[in-house]
Amino acid sequence: MLASIARIRLGQTSPCQLHRSFTFAPVSNYVKLAYDLHKPAKDTDDASTRNAPIIFIHGLFGSKKNNRSMSKVLARDLKRSVYAVDLRNHGDSAHDSRHDYTALAEDVEGFIDEHGLEKPTLIGHSMGAKTAMTVALRSPHKIANLVSIDNAPVDAALKSDFAKYVQAMKRVEEAGVKRQSEADEILKEYEESLPIRQFLLTNLLRTPANTHRFRIPLRHLAAALPAMADFPFRDPDAARFEGPALFVRGTKSHYVPDETLPIIGRFFPRFRVVDIEAGHWVVSEAPEEFRKAVVEFLQDKD
Incomplete structure (x- = not known):
């Protein structure tokens, strides 16, 4: 078990978190995402390698290149294939005037279907974290678990x-x-x-x-930018992900304050939280601590 486990009280959410409802208009054609595939050093026929891939999702202004080193390490340590993707309007993926979490999530869901991935793990940082959470709440049957890096399922103003x-x-x-x-x-x-x-x-x-x-x-x-500060789900009684979820917080960052833990627990009742001595850029600032937390969390799921 991870050393740092959130002990939460399932309280009521604030009115600002629940006062709006959203209609999820489907994207007519999802954007096909560019990606790099990082395989374990020794390919095997082990079912966990074939059927438990990881999709690593970058943050705003990032790309699959940002997660290259960590993707290789996780592929090695977990013996799983890691797909580091470029979200729409980033890296080598196509550009589109629509850029919100519903569209980003549908692109990831399309990627899962396109590549025939069975129950992948989603790992996302910042914008990628909210994208992963949106996929989990929209299509919980598509994924096994998720790792959210320094973001929470709430409206929260972006840093200027x-x-x-x-x-x-x-x-x-x-x-x-x-x-x-x-x-x-x-x-x-x-x-x-x-x-x-x-x-x-x-x-x-x-x-x-x-x-x-x-x-x-x-x-x-x-x-x-305003849509990136938003989160498309308001009511945890209407959408919930029952699978395991790890929330990694940078102790010097403000994106996942303690006040968000109750709402995280309502959307993701099987969540854990790990605090890492870092700012918002947790993976690059504290790569070894991040690796240990993710490997322990995912090995505990095997």
């Missing part, structure tokens, strides 16, 4: 940094920079942290005109 990053990236494109170092100088005006600037710069591409632009559609994502 995300809007600031969009503004910074737009300035980079408007400047027509020809070198990554020039782009970094502009980003530095908006973000002091070198790791975060390097994370944003993974989206930079060179154009045929020898200038740089970002691969992500800034216009679509800027318009989607």
Whole structure:
């Protein structure tokens, strides 16, 4: 068992969490997601390798590249295939003007069906965490369990940094920079942290005109920021995931405060919480602690 298990009291949710209801309009054609497949070092015929894959879902402005190292480690340690995906409007996946959690979840559900994956584990960070939670509540029969990294199933305002990053990236494109170092100088005006600037710069591409632009559609994502703060489910009595769920919190982050534990417990009654000494970027800041928590949680499910 994990050392840190949430002991929750199933209290009432606040009015702001339940005052709206949503109609889930289907996406006519789900976006096919680009992905990298990381297999265990030695392929076997073991059923857990074939039928218990992991889908690793990045956060806002990220891509499958961000999870490459951890995907390889989890494939090795758990002897499972790991699909690191690019969500719509990110990485190598197609762009679409619609960008909300219902659409993102339907893309992941389409990916599961397209690849014939049986009861996968979903691991998601930030935007990817809310996407994974949305899949679990929409289609609980499709997945075995989930790992949510530093996000909760509630409406919660995004840090102003995300809007600031969009503004910074737009300035980079408007400047027509020809070198990554020039782009970094502009980003530095908006973000002091070198790791975060390097994370944003993974989206930079060179154009045929020898200038740089970002691969992500800034216009679509800027318009989607309010939806990324939202969560499409309000009533845990109407939608609940009964499978195991692990919520990993960064102790220096504000996205999963203690006040969210009761609502997490109502949507995901079999949840555990593990606190890791890190900020919002838990996987990159504390990779070994994250690996241990996930491996222990998923091995406990085997």
